[in-house]
Amino acid sequence: MLRYRANPRAWISGVLWLLGAAAFAQVGIGVAPPRFELVLPPGATTTEVVVVFSRNTPDQRIDVALVDWLNGIDGALRVLPPSTAPYSAAGWLQTSVDPFTLERDGAHAVRFTVTVPEAAVEGSYWTGLAFTTAPRPVEREGLTALMRTRAVAVVYVTIQGTERPAAEITGVAVQQVPGKGRFVVVDVVNRGNVYLRLNGELRFVDAAGEVVWRGPLPERVLLRDGVARYTLPVPEGLPEDVVLAAVEILPKGPAGSYGGPTLYGEVSWP
Template sequence: MKRIFPLPLILALGALAQSTLGVEPPVLLKEAKPGEVLTQTLTVYNVGTRPVRVRVSLGDWTYDPMGKIQFLPTGTLKESASPWATFSPAEFLLEPKQSRPLTYTLTVPKDAVSGTHWGILFLESEDPNPPPGVPLATFRVRMAHVFYVNIGPLTSGGRITGIVPSPPKSPQEPYRFAIQYQNTGNTAQKLSGRFEVRDSMGRKVAEAEVEEVVVLPGQVRILPVILVGPLPAGNYTALAILNYGDPTKDVAADLPFTLRTPLSAPPGPPANEGGKGGTP
């Protein structure tokens, strides 16, 4: 088993009163060969004070370039691993403070193509005895276990297709950038990186955080970057440096831009007024 990707989604259909459903592990990555059978046992737990009825189902998921999750019927995606899965039990009752195992099996087709395949196992719970007069939907919670299956040979690659600037309308606003990245390989990637600003002499004068995300094979992600001051007016170069999991290789792109008015520092906490009067 290789590194585990961050969980891209945990969902809720409402607040389950006095009850919390969980699953461990929430995400899993396995290596497999065509024709291989994989079995995984999860632990489903209820840390709340009321019993819950849990129903299990399968689905597909993907996202748009901004990272908004989209849920789809099983087998919608050509990379879907959900049709390979069977599980037991499909429904069970979980008492307060109780946990129980849930086993699922992935039967990889003999003609499975190389690359990353993925799916999602939904666990939806509801209170079997909701208080009178309260809509049942109020007491539903849906959690997710995401599974990835890597089938070799795997190819890794990526590129930054652009950096789009959004200048501030006032010195108090941040300077916003959008890094456009494309996964050109056939395997899911854990993308990380940094964003720097350099002056006309090549010196780093500012930096901003780049969110760590998962990028599915062939897909595009837009990574928002927020740059705050203080930064004087002048000519600069924005530099995005990203890594998709290869410790020996980064991808980079730059964008010259002009800051026409100084960029202010973000507002600080209110000044301490202590000492000017007694305690109320």
């Protein structure tokens, strides 16, 4: 059994929905670790602990719920009821969903147990534990609004020995957006059965084959059956003899495991 947790002192959760920046400034909560990347054999059971923190806040009630979630082609997150998303692991997770009081600058530990079915499962599944503050009044530009903050600890479960990582760049294009400039648009499709974490870089190459500019791509999570679209602004001041825009992406599998070969794509520069 393999367990992986992100930095246990990380403040911001792996998935964090805020109803306005002011809400987090005045009602700050976070979870540690922000995500659990569990690799378990069929039939296995494990108990884990997530800690909910508060910062610069009075005592407040925290509601607990299981949620499903998906990320869109642009990386935008969508929260769903539990056991409604494809490859949901919500039915495998048990925990208390009773509300609790989080004291000022305090911490509260929440235990949860994941039990993998004995059969008929392969690849990656996921769910989340959502912690939501009670509504609180927030002053913004002379107006008072009721704001709630929700932090979600993401739980990935991958079935050990069934992993088939595979991804493909299906398109690289240059697009001109009126009033915004030019962008390199890259689409990546998950062809395998596990989630992938994508990192890489964008390069511009001149007529002599030299890289004249390079920059990192923002990290993206590519779920099973998912598509990730990078819309990358073209930097200013590129040399006139640039002939190619190229992208290189290194996928990583669950818990940092092998995620398949490096992906390459390119497009001739206008």
